Amino acid sequence: MEYLTSDKIGIVDLATGEIIEEELEDDWVLEKIGGAGITKFLYDRFEDEDPVVLGTGLLTGTLIPGSASGVITAKSPLTGRVSHVPLNLNAGMELKYSGFDYMVIKGASEKPVYLWVHDGIADLNDADDLWGKDVWAATDHIRDIMGDDLIQVLGIGEAGEKGSELSQVCINYWQSADRMGFGNLFGGKRLKLIAIRGMGLLEIAEPEAFVENCAELLSAVQSGAAIGTRGIAAMAAVLGEEDIESWLKPLTHKHMACFNTPIPTNTFVFLDEDPARLEETRIEEPGFLLTDIFPLLAFKRLGLAAADACRVLRTCAKYGIDGAAVAELSEKAGLTDPEAIKNSLPGLKGPVSTSGDTVFSPWAAIGNQEKGAWTRRQAVAYIFGLHPIFALAAPELTEEKLLDISSLGTELELTAETLDEVIAGITG
Amino acid sequence: MNGGRIYKRPDNGEHPKIGIYAGQGASHSWLWFVEIFDRMGFYDIRFLTEAHLKADGLDGCQVLAMSGGDTFAVAQGLGPEGADNLQRFIEDGGLYIGSCAGAYLPLHSSKEHLNLFNFVPARIANLTRTLPEAQRLKEKFCTAYGCSFIFHPVREAVQVATNGFEPFSKTPSLRAPLYGGPPMVARESAQVLATYSGFTDKTVFLVDEQLARDTVLGKAAVIRQKMGKGCLHLYGPHFEHPRFSVANQLLTDAMLWDLSKERFPAGDGDPDKETFCGPACERLMKDIKREVSNSRITAVSLETLPVQWTIRNKVYETAKIREFIEPVWQRIRRLEKLNQIVLLPGQDELLLQHAVEMTTVLREVKRGVRKGVNTLHAAKKMFETLNRTATLFLEIYFRTKLNLDRNVYT
Numbered sequence: 001m002e003y004l005t006s007d008k009i010g011i012v013d014l015a016t017g018e019i020i021e022e023e024l025e026d027d028w029v030l031e032k033i034g035g036a037g038i039t040k041f042l043y044d045r046f047e048d049e050d051p052v053v054l055g056t057g058l059l060t061g062t063l064i065p066g067s068a069s070g071v072i073t074a075k076s077p078l079t080g081r082v083s084h085v086p087l088n089l090n091a092g093m094e095l096k097y098s099g100f101d102y103m104v105i106k107g108a109s110e111k112p113v114y115l116w117v118h119d120g121i122a123d124l125n126d127a128d129d130l131w132g133k134d135v136w137a138a139t140d141h142i143r144d145i146m147g148d149d150l151i152q153v154l155g156i157g158e159a160g161e162k163g164s165e166l167s168q169v170c171i172n173y174w175q176s177a178d179r180m181g182f183g184n185l186f187g188g189k190r191l192k193l194i195a196i197r198g199m200g201l202l203e204i205a206e207p208e209a210f211v212e213n214c215a216e217l218l219s220a221v222q223s224g225a226a227i228g229t230r231g232i233a234a235m236a237a238v239l240g241e242e243d244i245e246s247w248l249k250p251l252t253h254k255h256m257a258c259f260n261t262p263i264p265t266n267t268f269v270f271l272d273e274d275p276a277r278l279e280e281t282r283i284e285e286p287g288f289l290l291t292d293i294f295p296l297l298a299f300k301r302l303g304l305a306a307a308d309a310c311r312v313l314r315t316c317a318k319y320g321i322d323g324a325a326v327a328e329l330s331e332k333a334g335l336t337d338p339e340a341i342k343n344s345l346p347g348l349k350g351p352v353s354t355s356g357d358t359v360f361s362p363w364a365a366i367g368n369q370e371k372g373a374w375t376r377r378q379a380v381a382y383i384f385g386l387h388p389i390f391a392l393a394a395p396e397l398t399e400e401k402l403l404d405i406s407s408l409g410t411e412l413e414l415t416a417e418t419l420d421e422v423i424a425g426i427t428g
Numbered sequence: 429m430n431g432g433r434i435y436k437r438p439d440n441g442e443h444p445k446i447g448i449y450a451g452q453g454a455s456h457s458w459l460w461f462v463e464i465f466d467r468m469g470f471y472d473i474r475f476l477t478e479a480h481l482k483a484d485g486l487d488g489c490q491v492l493a494m495s496g497g498d499t500f501a502v503a504q505g506l507g508p509e510g511a512d513n514l515q516r517f518i519e520d521g522g523l524y525i526g527s528c529a530g531a532y533l534p535l536h537s538s539k540e541h542l543n544l545f546n547f548v549p550a551r552i553a554n555l556t557r558t559l560p561e562a563q564r565l566k567e568k569f570c571t572a573y574g575c576s577f578i579f580h581p582v583r584e585a586v587q588v589a590t591n592g593f594e595p596f597s598k599t600p601s602l603r604a605p606l607y608g609g610p611p612m613v614a615r616e617s618a619q620v621l622a623t624y625s626g627f628t629d630k631t632v633f634l635v636d637e638q639l640a641r642d643t644v645l646g647k648a649a650v651i652r653q654k655m656g657k658g659c660l661h662l663y664g665p666h667f668e669h670p671r672f673s674v675a676n677q678l679l680t681d682a683m684l685w686d687l688s689k690e691r692f693p694a695g696d697g698d699p700d701k702e703t704f705c706g707p708a709c710e711r712l713m714k715d716i717k718r719e720v721s722n723s724r725i726t727a728v729s730l731e732t733l734p735v736q737w738t739i740r741n742k743v744y745e746t747a748k749i750r751e752f753i754e755p756v757w758q759r760i761r762r763l764e765k766l767n768q769i770v771l772l773p774g775q776d777e778l779l780l781q782h783a784v785e786m787t788t789v790l791r792e793v794k795r796g797v798r799k800g801v802n803t804l805h806a807a808k809k810m811f812e813t814l815n816r817t818a819t820l821f822l823e824i825y826f827r828t829k830l831n832l833d834r835n836v837y838t
Contacts, residue, residue, distance in 0.1 A: 119717065147725065148725045148728070
């Protein structure tokens with residue numbers, strides 16, 4: 001596969017330490033397009049070896065608006081379904097440029113390891129120094145020893161190491177969209193983290209037309225209804241939770257978008273520093289990046305102050321546990337004291353409803369949409385590599401446009417029928 | 429603008445034997461020579477240090493390319509033995525191409541060490557006893573020169589007019605970047621091939637503009653000097669800078685114009701060479717690529733930090749680190765595609781050792797900078813390691829390319 005890819009799939013056998021590489025066949029792209037279409041295909045191929053499959057959408061990391069997402073596909077320990085979780089912030093983009101389009105991680109290691117993916121090289125390294133560290137400390141450690149703060153880290157904390165079914169694969173220091181308990185899979189494989197740095201390049205078959213089409217789409221999106229939505233509270237307001245804005249506002253420092261996504265879906269709050277401060281803070285980590293609406297809403301319902309809710313989420317992120325699940329279980333247990341909630345994390349067990357009842361993470365809220373339409377839109381986002389929330393908010397990114405641009409980028413004839421088949425294959 | 433002929437290497441498999449100085453006095457600009465010679469298809473390249481030049485490193489060479497850096501360090505490093513060897517090399521028919529610091533070296537001087545290299549009767553026009561006021565880039569604006577100073581009135585692209593002599597006759601005017609190289613005043617037999625004729629929209633003035641005009645314009649930018657059977661070409665601006673293709677063409681045209689056919693060597697100089705193909709080559713390339721990638725990632729990260737180091741008389745910004753890494757990185761892919769490398773016994777292990785050291789020291793520097801500790805010592809080690817790794821890798825690269833090219837003709 002020549003265009004929009006690195007043309008490489010890494011297959012990591014944790015049991016033996018062996019890493020082999022395969023080429024990405026044109027036919028696979030013609031039949032499965034990309035993203036979840038191909039991660040599911042690879043999952044099925046290695047199903048007997050309990051794989052976790054990482055991948056990027058066909059358009060991840062390109063100029064198309066919202067091209068932020070990669071995907072993790074595996075069998076959810078919580079639902080028993082083969083499920084998909086998006087990789088946002090800069091993780092999807094970095095994976096796209098790391099020299100691998102897909103990475104199959106199969107088997108389990110006897111000792112703690114981490115995977116270092118960069119420039120088409122995948123190295124499995126000893127993680128004795130990392131095992132036992134919380135998510136933040138592990139992220140700091142790996143960035144320090146590798147000498148780069150832009151490395152994206154998909155890692156687990158104590159929750160994953162100890163086999164919590166609610167554990168999460170976090171992205172760097174922050175909570176991710178992993179509501180499927182994939183952190184538990186990492187822990188079972190003794191895989192502490194995957195560090196990714198992408199400094200590669202992508203070739204585009206028809207670059208001028210591709211860029212022109214992306215620019216047109218961006219203009220269309222910028223004229224759309226969603227473009228003024230800024231930050232996590234504003235997105236909650238779209239779901240009818242208007243009063244969260246005033247609740248969170250005193251802590252709000254800035255809003256942050258995932259890679260090339262026109263609406264910022266994340267909000268950085270300052271907990272140990274004046275949020276209005278414009279100068280660079282001298283505190284090593286003054287706050288927390290809110291990436292998920294649901295736990296915030298749940299903690300608010302429990303009556304927690306915004307700062308307390310954010311502090312609980314910070315503890316969840318360090319521990320590597322899904323904040324949405326913690327919030328739901330706290331609600332069920334009637335826990336309203338933030339310290340009591342934090343103390344409850346070790347040993348916390350489900351069942352929880354936060355995994356939803358589809359194969360996609362319900363992190364991108366369904367809101368008032370019809371479920372079938374939501375599912376199809378999520379499938380499209382996971383196949384092409386679009387930010388799943390942005391894909392819902394930007395109907396201008398039509399399936400037809402996405403197929404056209406993909407064909408311009410790859411020189412392959414991708415059709416609506418193929419897309420229908422791929423979606424059917426993923427959603428089962 | 430490109431009125432010069434487009435050079436094509438003789439298609440008989442013969443390559444001019446070129447030595448590129450990459451010793452302790454060199455900055456990173458020797459890699460610009462690497463780039464243009466590679467583009468021109470000159471693959472018979474060897475990299476020379478002070479030790480080589482003091483021994484027999486120039487034997488069999490037709491050309492010595494001496495790039496930018498620290499002229500004093502070069503002169504001191506070469507010493508009387510190096511000076512004698514260099515003089516003999518030129519008088520016997522060798523061609524010396526000096527750019528920037530390499531141009532200062534053979535100009536007449538009374539200073540210790542430099543006075544060993546009084547080969548070209550020309551005066552340095554930017555030499556002063558009283559320093560003018562620096563308007564910007566104070567750290568790059570001057571260099572002590574005994575009791576005097578060499579000051580650099582401008583940086584970046586300047587306009588150069590050729591003077592109608594061969595081999596520059598077909599290109600009346602061109603742009604080339606000036607990064608501290610000399611404006612010169614030629615005397616006696618020195619032939620001025622090109623003169624500084626103006627500034628450009630890219631020129632950065634480090635001193636008052638009028639003073640810059642008075643110091644630079646009308647002075648010699650390129651000098652050609654015969655010496656025995658050989659010749660010296662001295663370039664104030666970096667004609668070898670890869671982004672200035674017209675200047676590159678003139679430099680190589682001039683090189684071929686004065687290339688001594690008598691010194692054209694015959695045969696293969698590396699009878700012990702080994703060829704790695706297939707899995708052995710893949711394994712080695714992957715190991716090297718891993719380390720170069722690791723280094724490159726740290727280098728990019730270092731570029732975001734506000735740090736620079738003064739090593740000897742030169743200021744090294746973090747961006748200079750990648751000047752060493754990128755030429756290697758780009759050529760790793762080319763070698764991967766060839767799936768074949770030609771090297772001397774032991775060079776595979778040595779290259780890997782250098783590459784691992786490069787990653788280690790880069791990370792050490794990054795950690796030091798982050799912690800706010802003094803990293804000068806580590807930075808010196810880092811640039812030495814970068815230079816060593818790039819030199820060895822490029823030696824292997826050119827040997828491989830030369831070998832493949834020769835196979836085409838045999």
